Amino acid sequence: MRILIVDDEPLVGKSLRRALQGYEVDVAESGAEGLALHRKHPYALAYLDCHLPDTTGHMLAKELMVIAKLRCVLIGGGDLHRYRLAGVECLEKPFTREDLRASVAKHLPGAGGMEG
Numbered sequence: 001m002r003i004l005i006v007d008d009e010p011l012v013g014k015s016l017r018r019a020l021q022g023y024e025v026d027v028a029e030s031g032a033e034g035l036a037l038h039r040k041h042p043y044a045l046a047y048l049d050c051h052l053p054d055t056t057g058h059m060l061a062k063e064l065m066v067i068a069k070l071r072c073v074l075i076g077g078g079d080l081h082r083y084r085l086a087g088v089e090c091l092e093k094p095f096t097r098e099d100l101r102a103s104v105a106k107h108l109p110g111a112g113g114m115e116g
Contacts, residue, residue, distance in 0.1 A: 001108055002026070002041055006034035006060060007049040007075070016047065019097045020104065031055035035063065043070055045107050047091070047100075050076030050083075058083060071107050 002024045005016045013027035026041065028034035031054045034046070046064055048057035061072035073089045074080065080090040091103055 001044040003104070004028065004034060004037060004041075004043040004046040004070075006031065006046065006052065006057070008051075008053050009049070012049070016100065019100050023104075029053075031060040034060060038064060038068065038070070042068070045104065046070055046072045047075050048072055050074050050078075050080070058086075058088060061088065073103060073107070 003020055003026075005013050005020075005025060005027045006029075007013045007016070007027070008029050010029065013029065017025045017027055026037050026043075028037050031052045034048070038046075046061070048060050050057040052060065057074045057076065061074060064070040064072055071089075073091050074083055075091045075093060075095075077093040080092055083090050089103075089107075091099065
């Protein structure tokens with residue numbers, strides 16, 4: 001299963017990649033880079049930072065869901081209430097490795113890849 005992470009903070013991207021060991025994970029630092037990766041590879045799930053240098057995670061999620069019906073989860077700190085009200089799945093920073101693993105399991109049940 002391939003997972004796309006789009007976050008403009010390189011350390012966050014690296015941390016999420018490590019937490020998702022066992023999956024094929026690509027990390028992009030902008031919406032444009034995320035879209036370009038998506039055009040090259042099919043993804044099962046995407047985690048998108050709410051605030052990107054060239055777009056918002058919400059706008060990027062809309063594009064990805066239209067293009068490929070890709071499951072997207074917004075990640076960010078602060079008030080994510082308005083996104084949740086709009087039916088967008090959110091994972092609030094800071095979150096733990098276990099929170100992330102639970103989110104992946106929720107969206108990709110039976111996918112495996114998340115051993116110990």
